[in-house]
Amino acid sequence: MLEPFGLPLVTAVEEYVQCRRKLGETSLITSVDEHVRRSKGFTTGVLISRVIEEFLAAKKQDRMSTHYLKSLQSILKQFGQALPGEIARVTTQQIDAWLRAGDYSAVTRNNRLKRVKLLFGYARQSGYLPKREPTAAEELKHRKQGDTDVGIFKPEELELLMRAAPAALIPVLAIGAFAGLRAAEIARLDWSAVDLGRRIIELRAGQAKTASRRIVPISDNLAAWLSPLERQGLVVPEKVVFVKITKLAKSLGLEWPHNALRHSYISYRIAVVQSAAQVALEAGNSPTIIFKHYRELVTKEAAAQWFGIMPKTCTSTL
Known part of the structure; x- marks a missing residue:
């Protein structure tokens, strides 16, 4: 019986004993039948x-x-x-x-x-797992996420930061605070996408986190901060700029909450436009998240103060 497989009797016995030890009371032939059934229709041994x-x-x-x-x-x-x-x-x-x-x-x-x-x-x-069975990953449930504490800057804190910042740090601070782009989006942003004439920032599909095109309005004060700058090439020519900003904030005695500039923008922007859907479209987020985490965080007066932060050579139009 073993001759067609080229196995000596002792090898067959050893393998059988190992299987019995692993299966316990389960029948070996039943387990093999189940394995054959599951293996049909998908490729085994794929790393x-x-x-x-x-x-x-x-x-x-x-x-x-x-x-x-x-x-x-x-x-x-x-x-x-x-x-x-x-x-x-x-x-x-x-x-x-x-x-x-x-x-x-x-x-x-x-x-x-x-x-x-x-x-x-x-x-x-792709046929590397059984078609009609849940995968090992699907069996796991996502952890429950508590409400996110949104840390934002006060208008006077941002103004202190921007007044103290050298010109090299202004693009990140201004675009983050007054347009709400993510740090990673700013890092990939080219000045050609910043259109001061049309008052928009165009985030192309490869630049936005959501991999879809997004148009962000440029406020009066953002235009005022960006206009004097030389606008060629990347907005952030070197990643060390982000480190310098947090160091500057620390030197001024300011804490830097996670995603502080973006959270601040969304909070103040929704206080101005009063529309979670509009802000979600501008920020590349869902209206549900915007409504849940940012609604009623700040007053209209504080928002007017935020978007009224201007360079010393300009005055606010708000």
Whole structure:
């Protein structure tokens, strides 16, 4: 009976005993039948590294933004290094352990899980996992996120910061505070996208976090701060500018809350226009998030003061 397989009797017995130990009371033939059933319709033995490579290539072909691709690559590379085996053998418990290994906030952990779920969904679609079964990643639920504490600057704090800032720091401060662009979006922004004549900043698909084109209005005071500057090439020629800004704030005795300029802009802007939908469109966010976290944080008077911060050579039109 063993002759067609070229196995000696002792090898067959050893393998059988190992299987019985692992299966306990479960029948060996039942387990084999189940494995054969599950294996039909998908390719076994595919390594996670291969799936990640194919998945990233597909997303690049879909013309996703550079920022999104870098984030995706960073997270999935860490995942692949932690679990280098076959994707079909990865368990829910292993993914959960990987997520808990780092001291991440609920938001960060959910973002990491979201990307892993995308990877496993692609693997199932590509025939590397059973079609009719939930993936190991899908079994995990996102952590509950509490309400976000939105830290913002007061108008007098921003004015102190901008008056003390050298010209090299003004573009980041002004565009962040009066247009609400994310730091990463400002870092990718070219001056050709800043149209002072039409009073708009055009974020192209590859520059915006959401990988979709966005038009942001330029306020009177933002135009006043940007007009005297030499506007060629990248708005931020070197990333050290962001470090210098936080150091400047610290030297002035100012705390720098997370995403302070963007949070401040959204808070003051919604107090002016009174429309979560409009601000969401300008900021590249959802109306639900805008309404939940930013509504009624500041008064109209404070908003007028914020958008009335002008260079010393100008006066506000508000």
